[in-house]
Amino acid sequence: MTEMSYPALRAHHRCVEALVADPEVTGDLLLVGMWLARAIHLHLPKPAVNDGTSTWQLPDIARDLFPLNMDRGLAFNGQMVEAPSAEPDWRRVFEVLKNDIRRYDPKVDQQLPAWARPRCSGPMVRRASCGKGSYTWGYLTDVETGRKRLVGACRKHHDWFQQERKVNAAVVAATEAPPPPANAGGRLARHFLDIDWPALWVKLDESWTAPPEQMGSARPKLRVVLGDTGSSFSVQRTSSTAARPRFALINGTLS
Template identity: 35%
Template sequence: MTTERSFSDLRLYDKTCAALIADPDITGDLLLIGLWLARATVLNDPEPGEGRWSTKAIAAAVYGRRQSGTFLIREALRKDLPRYDPFNDNPGEAQCGAPMPRAPFCRRSVTISGFRTDPDTGRMVPFAVCGRKDHQQWWREQDREQRALLAELGDRVPKPPANTGGALQRHIRRIGWAKFYKLLDTRWEPPAEGASTRKPTLTVVTNDEFEPVEDAARPVLTVHEGGWR
């Protein structure tokens, strides 16, 4: 059965595809996924139901009979999870941050590196030292103090806003992304900014049986586990 498409739907589809292609954060597999979702959500092609809106269906369209297709689609979507990445906040190589008598910091190459949390913002800043024993002792003392402070503050430390991911969500708006992200990664939590308040409709696949979530007004997108099949 052919679905009649309005001019506004066709125009929206065209604009969505153009925006996906122009977005520098959307390339490779993620771009192919985005183009498939644009067609499905805007033009209703394929129509939802019976697993037709699923990671498995996307894999079949993108990879054909390739066995690893569903796994690759899920991995591309997981990499697009909205999240805070401390490396995005702190580009470049870390330097020794231990204080010096005649300079603010040592700035030598590091042997111990990591991050420490800013208790006011929740964002993470580089925390690294060189091989000097006194600098490493300073690092350990600072680390103990940081851990004690964070334990004392507990939930009062804010969550930092996402600084990566969520690229498809910027362009594909007819999917309940928050619930879908949670299905992709059960450890995922909505970032401090941009958390969805809409109620999505998704289908969870358990042992190949579809269990529709209530609220049929929202589109259905399905996560298929066990990608090597």
């Protein structure tokens, strides 16, 4: 067994303690975070070394966390069923990381349960809004902040709702509302501050662009770069004299 230094053990303990204490890091995300903490701080599992670069593969994560991959197949009776596969479920790791991309999620702004629908916001004579159950609903954009507000309408206020959406769309097109500040994702990023997560997120989702942040962030010491082939990532030492991060975390594309 590789001898571990006290600073490495202490850094790993603090990282895991913070991950477990974070109420937003749960389930598969917590498992992946704990695996990353162990790999980065303790080099467990032991990485492969190529040209001085320590390298792990995404299947290594899946093999430890999700060894049973359920693939859908056609059974003898003609029905689609799930059966265990010999390969670890590395796609599950990919989805965990992708779902944690830093972004703006309009659902978070509404402060409503996922199953709930908004009440009717149609105007009334004797009170501010109707308040009945909604027959239809949709988002209206605040042109000053770019944030979205979920608005519902009952059958009586359907025409009012359609007009509100039409007017809002015209105003947004004419004023070019700013991108809204991020309010979701980035949960692992706050526990691994030295990683340059945006480089990874843009590879996980090519359409991703960095949303505005309400608070600034420290300069990263790790750079996440995804290659064109393979499914590996590595922690690589870079030149200490250049104005670059000290390490690079490299992750290959998934296929």
